[in-house]
Amino acid sequence: MTERELPPLNALRAFEAVARRQSVSAAAAELHVTHGAISRQLRLLEEALGRPLFTRQGRGLQLSAAGTQLHEGTSAAFGQLRDSWAGLRRGSSAPFVLGCSGSLLARWVIPRLDRLARDLPELQLHLSAQEDPLTPALGELDGALLLAAPPWPANWQVTELAPERIGPVLSPRYAGWARLAGQPARALLDEAVLHTASRPQAWRDWASAAGLPGPPAASGQGFPHLYYLLEAALAGLGVAIAPAPLVADDLAAGRLLAPWGFQPTPARWILATPQRGRDPRASALAAWLQRELAADEKSAPLTDSA
Amino acid sequence: MTERELPPLNALRAFEAVARRQSVSAAAAELHVTHGAISRQLRLLEEALGRPLFTRQGRGLQLSAAGTQLHEGTSAAFGQLRDSWAGLRRGSSAPFVLGCSGSLLARWVIPRLDRLARDLPELQLHLSAQEDPLTPALGELDGALLLAAPPWPANWQVTELAPERIGPVLSPRYAGWARLAGQPARALLDEAVLHTASRPQAWRDWASAAGLPGPPAASGQGFPHLYYLLEAALAGLGVAIAPAPLVADDLAAGRLLAPWGFQPTPARWILATPQRGRDPRASALAAWLQRELAADEKSAPLTDSA
DNA sequence: AGCCATACGTCAGGAAAACGCAAACATGAC
DNA sequence: GTCATGTTTGCGTTTTCCTGACGTATGGCT
Known part of the structure; x- marks a missing residue:
């Protein structure tokens, strides 16, 4: 039997707060006790360990080597305890807060909300639009729907939903379509394609996956977010690049074309949840998202042989 | 500021022990207190949460849904706290306990121990041979050297050292060498190759990476461990398959040949450490292993174009 | 059915831990 | 030197936690 002991x-907890705030007084305030109490606890912990965790220099203190190591090892654990407890206290009766980038929200999640409400009627969902730099702290969130490539932060619990596939899309109303129709994918290399600031590598990723020598040389108009990019494509302004599920509806309706298919990228559609005990609502949501994405991928044209 | 609270x-801790042992009395024994004390703590926690964590049925108890969720969320965190504390208490003065499979130990680590002692003289190293099913619990270990493919267990802190490359090797004394010399890799498909029980997929992985239609059809002699497999190859008994670094010395000395080069696999050489604060000895060891592996890979012939 | 062994719950009193308060101490700024 | 800031220390008090003994519920055994 593993007879391993836990520290006091x-x-x-006092140490963790002090190490994080770099101050006894601040930690004391956080824990609603006096600084004297904290100081005492620190001494206790150092005695239990047998060597100092801080180097004192009169009025301030700084983590020692041992202290740094202990802080690194414990802060994540405490975070997990906090998360787990908070999640449980909030209870499954509270709405499930799902974070997701604005573009995904507008172009994929919202159009499917009615289906979601029908398939998971008991799930109370609150949506929260995150900034596009897709590294949310997921502090207040119960989960986040993301497009991201591994490796993912260790403090996420990740459910892979589907591989990402991206491809060039354009409106049949686009003036250049007459010129491009029937051409192979490499014809795009000479096209002034549309691109987005939130994902500058998209064309390069697609080109390398498609086996083309490089991304389109000339860069056409740029947009701050994928959402605007797709609106521009729908308006016939040029060729955009987008993940298949985000344009599945437009392809089905004929508003957009994807003549060169879609290419897999290293990224994945994932549902990231905090590392608490598996929330049954998250499991249900993940399963639903997975089904929904699979359907969209199926409806999108398969990868075109370049 | 995040004003998130921790539970009592x-x-x-009492709950975690009870949930793990499924018994109040067992948990009480583990924590060196009476069952009454545990019972009281459980009630306290349930009151703080506002709903029961266990379903009582007279003389036994069982986790409720909420209890299960809390246990999942907290057990890992407590494990990390235990690990972190234990690692720190043991102290950096204690020897670094490195686990690794017997084959790796015998054929790669031990021959390089003298160089390790010269390059990292202050590192006290204890070696511990693990069973070949490469999923050690790394409970008593400070680290483990492994060949494994992602995803890795979430409770490991993994440092990737190098991609794995495997390839067919044989002794120049092997009777079939005359027949094979100069042939392309696909000639091996008709060869009765040697294989090991600890890694039955090796030939298949190699064949698919090399772009061959399938693994060698006829299976020659099998061996329980990679170590014996390589001894057999050295003895001229046939064609074995092995990771490049494990045969680097033999290739350099001419005792083995690798006429068809080595192919990358999804696996990696990794140093897995428990999730405590980063141990400086582990960092130093990882850096050294990385250098050493890079040198071995360089000395091995590059991937052969099949 | 009656009895015993097992396992959890509860309560009172006492031990231990943690706390608040206030004074002491150390350092850097002025 | 004096003040402002921030940590440590000593002591009396409050709070928490534990022990120990007893009560209750269940299942196996005769």
């Missing part, structure tokens, strides 16, 4: 937990 | 920690 309250002292450890 | 001592009560949570």
Whole structure:
């Protein structure tokens, strides 16, 4: 039997707060006790360990080597305890807060909300639009729907939903379509394609996956977000590049074309949840998202042989 | 500021023990207190949460849904706290315990120990041979050297050292060498190659990476471990398959040949450490292993174009 | 059915831990 | 030197936690 002992937990919590805030007083305020109490706990922990965790220099303190190591090892654990407890206290009766980038929200999630409400009627969902730099802290979130490539942060619990596939799309009303129709994918290399600031590598990724020598040389108009990019493509302004599910509806309706198919990228559609015990609502949502994405991928044209 | 609260920690520790052991009395024994104390803590925690964590049925208890979720969310965190504390208490003065499979130990680590001692003289290293099913619990270990493909367990902190490359090797004394010399790799498909029980997929992986239609059809002699497999190859008994670094010395000395080069696999050479604060000894060891592996890979012939 | 062994719950009193308060101490700024 | 800031220390008090003994519920055994 593993007879491993835990350190004095309250002292450890005090240490974690002090190490994080770099101050006894600040930690004391956070824990609603006096600084004297904290100081005492620190001493206790250092005695239990047998060597100092901080180097004192009169009025300030700084983590020692041992202290740094302990802080690195414990802060994540405490975070997980906090998350887990908070998630449980909030309870499954509270709405499930799902974070997701604005573009995904507008172009994919919202059009499918009615289906979601029908398939998972008991799920109370609150949506929260995150900034596009897709590294949310997921602090207040119960989950986040993301497009991201591994490796993912260790403090996420990740459910892979589907591989990402991206491809060039354009409106049949686009003036250049007459010129491009019937051409192979490499014809795009000479096209002034549309691109987005939130994902500058998209064309390069697509080109390398498609086996083309490089991304389109001339860069056409740029847009701040994928959402605007797709609106521009729908308006016939040029050739955009987008993940298949985001344009599945437009392809089905004929508003957009994807003559060169879609190419897989290293990224994945994922549902990231905090590392608490598996929330049954998250599991249900993940399963639904997976089904929904699979359907969209199926409806999108398969990868075109370049 | 995130004003998130932690649950009563001592009560949570009691809960974790009870949930793990499925018994109040067993948990009480583990924590060196009476069952009454545990029972009280459980009640306290349930009151703080506002709903029961266990379903009582007279003389036994079982986790409720909420209890299961809390246990999933907290057990890992407590494990990390235990690990972190234990690692720090043991101290950097204690020897670094490195686990690794017997084959790796015998054929790669041990021959390089003298160089390791010269390059990292202050590192006290204890070696521990693990069973070949490469999923050690790394409970008592400070680290483990492994060949494994992602995804890795979430409770490991993984440092990738090098991609794995495997390839067919044989002794120049092997009777079939005359027949094979100069032939392309696909000639091996008709060869009765040697294989190992600890890695039955090796030939298949190699064949698919090399773009061959399938693994060698006829299976020659099998061996329980890679170590014996390589001894057999050295003895001229046939064609074995092995990771490049494990045969680097033999290739350099001419005891083995690798006429068809080595192919990358999804696996990696990794140093897995428990999720405590980064141990400086582990960092130093990882850096050294990385250098050493890079040198071995360089000395091995590059991937042969099949 | 009656009895015993097992396992959890509860309560009172006492031990131990943690706390608040206030004074002491250390350092850097002025 | 004096003040402002921030940590440590000593002591009396409050809070928490534990022990130990007893009560209750269940299942196996005769």
